[in-house]
Amino acid sequence: MATYVQEIRRLSWRILELICEGLGLEKGFFEEISQVQFLSASNYPACPDPSVTLGVLKHFDHSFITILFQGNVDGLQVFHDGKWIGVGVLPNAFVVNIGTQLEIMSNGKLRSAEHRVMTNLDEERLTIATFINPSPNCIVEPAKVLINESNPPLYDSFMFKDFVVSSKAFGPYTEPIN
Numbered sequence: 001m002a003t004y005v006q007e008i009r010r011l012s013w014r015i016l017e018l019i020c021e022g023l024g025l026e027k028g029f030f031e032e033i034s035q036v037q038f039l040s041a042s043n044y045p046a047c048p049d050p051s052v053t054l055g056v057l058k059h060f061d062h063s064f065i066t067i068l069f070q071g072n073v074d075g076l077q078v079f080h081d082g083k084w085i086g087v088g089v090l091p092n093a094f095v096v097n098i099g100t101q102l103e104i105m106s107n108g109k110l111r112s113a114e115h116r117v118m119t120n121l122d123e124e125r126l127t128i129a130t131f132i133n134p135s136p137n138c139i140v141e142p143a144k145v146l147i148n149e150s151n152p153p154l155y156d157s158f159m160f161k162d163f164v165v166s167s168k169a170f171g172p173y174t175e176p177i178n
């Protein structure tokens with residue numbers, strides 16, 4: 001497990017580095033502010049009637065990015081153009097989800113996808129989601145270099161821990177374990 005956590009951290013930093021370059025932000029923009037990593041492992045048992053039970057209700061992740069390992073069993077759906085669309089599974093692949101905090105920092109250039117999890121009639125599903133979150137004291141706001149006269153900020157600025165408390169995004173705020 002420790003190796004998994006370390007490797008996911010390396011992968012996520014690499015992805016954030018590439019996103020940083022793609023957005024035209026200064027090198028290392030996310031380095032200091034994205035040191036908090038939460039891991040959530042879920043087990044979705046087979047369900048006698050998937051039409052009446054969801055695995056996870058629709059939501060946005062409040063991370064910068066989420067790296068999802070979903071094994072070989074389908075279930076994740078994203079909302080796109082007014083429809084729920086199955087993400088599907090690829091062997092040995094991770095799903096990389098953009099969270100709301102990256103949407104804000106990119107001033108809406110990158111959009112966070114609303115998603116939910118379906119249950120399966122005869123297959124159990126195991127997933128591991130790793131959320132790369134802003135540090136509690138990180139000021140989340142549209143990156144200054146992306147703001148100009150024709151691109152005004154689309155989001156307000158806030159401290160991430162205040163957002164966590166006021167939105168109850170993760171339940172009561174707790175200090176991260178280092």
Ligand SMILES: O=C(O)CCC(=O)C(=O)O
Pocket residue numbers: 040042056061068070075076115117127128129
């Ligand atoms: O288990 C999954 O497929 C996704 C879980 C998820 O969306 C979440 O934990 O935020």
Ligand SMILES: [Fe+2]
Pocket residue numbers: 059060061115
């Ligand atoms: Fe999610």
